[in-house]
Amino acid sequence: MRTLKFAVLGLLNRRPMTGYEIGKEFDYELGQFWNAKHSQIYPELKKLLDEGLVVFDVEISGDILEKKRYTITEKGQLELLKWLHKDEPLEKTPKDIFRLRMYFSNNLDLESRIHLLESQLIQHEKRLSILNKTMEQYPEGVPPHDTDRFGDFIVLESAIMREEYAIEWIKKCMGYCKAALEKEQGKTK
Amino acid sequence: MRTLKFAVLGLLNRRPMTGYEIGKEFDYELGQFWNAKHSQIYPELKKLLDEGLVVFDVEISGDILEKKRYTITEKGQLELLKWLHKDEPLEKTPKDIFRLRMYFSNNLDLESRIHLLESQLIQHEKRLSILNKTMEQYPEGVPPHDTDRFGDFIVLESAIMREEYAIEWIKKCMGYCKAALEKEQGKTK
DNA sequence: TTCGGCATGTAACTCGTTACATGATTTT
DNA sequence: AAAATCATGTAACGAGTTACATGCCGAA
Numbered sequence: 001m002r003t004l005k006f007a008v009l010g011l012l013n014r015r016p017m018t019g020y021e022i023g024k025e026f027d028y029e030l031g032q033f034w035n036a037k038h039s040q041i042y043p044e045l046k047k048l049l050d051e052g053l054v055v056f057d058v059e060i061s062g063d064i065l066e067k068k069r070y071t072i073t074e075k076g077q078l079e080l081l082k083w084l085h086k087d088e089p090l091e092k093t094p095k096d097i098f099r100l101r102m103y104f105s106n107n108l109d110l111e112s113r114i115h116l117l118e119s120q121l122i123q124h125e126k127r128l129s130i131l132n133k134t135m136e137q138y139p140e141g142v143p144p145h146d147t148d149r150f151g152d153f154i155v156l157e158s159a160i161m162r163e164e165y166a167i168e169w170i171k172k173c174m175g176y177c178k179a180a181l182e183k184e185q186g187k188t189k
Numbered sequence: 190m191r192t193l194k195f196a197v198l199g200l201l202n203r204r205p206m207t208g209y210e211i212g213k214e215f216d217y218e219l220g221q222f223w224n225a226k227h228s229q230i231y232p233e234l235k236k237l238l239d240e241g242l243v244v245f246d247v248e249i250s251g252d253i254l255e256k257k258r259y260t261i262t263e264k265g266q267l268e269l270l271k272w273l274h275k276d277e278p279l280e281k282t283p284k285d286i287f288r289l290r291m292y293f294s295n296n297l298d299l300e301s302r303i304h305l306l307e308s309q310l311i312q313h314e315k316r317l318s319i320l321n322k323t324m325e326q327y328p329e330g331v332p333p334h335d336t337d338r339f340g341d342f343i344v345l346e347s348a349i350m351r352e353e354y355a356i357e358w359i360k361k362c363m364g365y366c367k368a369a370l371e372k373e374q375g376k377t378k
Numbered sequence: 379t380t381c382g383g384c385a386t387g388t389a390a391c392t393c394g395t396t397a398c399a400t401g402a403t404t405t406t
Numbered sequence: 407a408a409a410a411t412c413a414t415g416t417a418a419c420g421a422g423t424t425a426c427a428t429g430c431c432g433a434a
Binding site for chain 1 (some may be wrong): 417
């Protein structure tokens with residue numbers, strides 16, 4: 001499906017970048033829904049070059065270091081636009097190891113379950129608080145629909161909602177476990 | 190990380206199954222968070238056999254057809270239990286092609302965006318309605334915490350909440366696009 | 379008797395991660 | 407001077423998908 005291809009084209013359509021800079025982009029908003037390491041990015045850039053979708057200029061940084069700054073071509077922009085318009089069926093639901101674990105959790109005692117849930121809860125709350133902090137960069141609310149910031153904003157909002165949903169579910173599960181625990185302890189007393 | 194290994198062990202810990210039946214399990218609740226095709230399952234079963242975590246009996250169906258019914262061993266149960274207790278850090282956030290598309294959507298006209306969002310919305314609503322239908326199988330509410338049905342129930346609940354969050358986000362985005370569209374049309378008039 | 383589902387396997391390929399490899403530049 | 411970061415690449419491996427390959431069983 002070559003999705004990385006379009007992630008890279010989309011980024012280069014924002015501004016010319018080096019492979020290294022493309023990698024850095026995944027540290028920000030976009031990283032919540034896509035990611036790639038440099039070991040995947042450099043070969044992809046080479047492919048895009050062969051396909052004529054990008055070109056590069058060599059830039060000298062300092063005395064020796066050569067940086068390849070890639071720019072999207074007109075052909076690249078056309079391919080990107082075509083991909084953006086694609087109305088595709090829903091993807092397979094993504095895998096989730098923690099939910100797999102909880103699926104089999106009837107084999108664990110209630111205390112262990114609560115401990116695992118608590119640990120996940122803390123981590124999700126931490127992640128959510130970072131995302132909320134990032135959201136403070138948009139005090140003006142929704143950015144104009146024809147700017148890059150619009151994309152940044154809506155995926156950030158999605159990431160925040162995803163964390164909120166994750167937290168809500170974990171709390172629900174903890175509620176079930178704690179209720180069962182109290183019922184059991186009531187019996188033993 | 191060998192996660193499939195534990196998915197298979199967990200299923201066999203519920204009841205002995207053939208490779209084919211393991212594949213079928215992913216059509217139900219568990220399939221919302223894990224999946225594997227038979228081409229992955231059969232080699233995995235062979236590995237588990239070599240590791241002494243499962244055994245199998247040959248069962249004759251009809252006159253000729255041989256079915257291998259796998260059973261988890263005590264060693265397998267121990268490994269499963271050990272894995273279930275593991276408190277691991279949050280996974281990388283999963284990739285999402287639609288959100289990647291929306292991240293770059295400032296390059297699309299508002300009508301195209303609304304069209305894409307509408308299409309996703311319909312599909313998510315369809316999926317949600319199927320999940321809600323499945324939930325009707327639990328009229329008694331939360332099943333007992335020490336039964337297989339507890340796992341079935343909580344992952345189903347998670348799947349429903351995930352769809353609800355997806356729908357909420359899409360509606361929000363559509364709201365932004367429609368507001369921008371009306372503002373633009375107001376200008377042209 | 380034919381079609382859909384049951385049943386088991388392998389092979390080729392894509393995608394992604396970790397590790398290997400190297401070296402320059404900037405900051406402390 | 408050392409450490410962190412910038413910068414570019416390749417190799418080996420693991421996970422997962424699609425396609426190849428075969429054949430039985432039960433129902434219409």
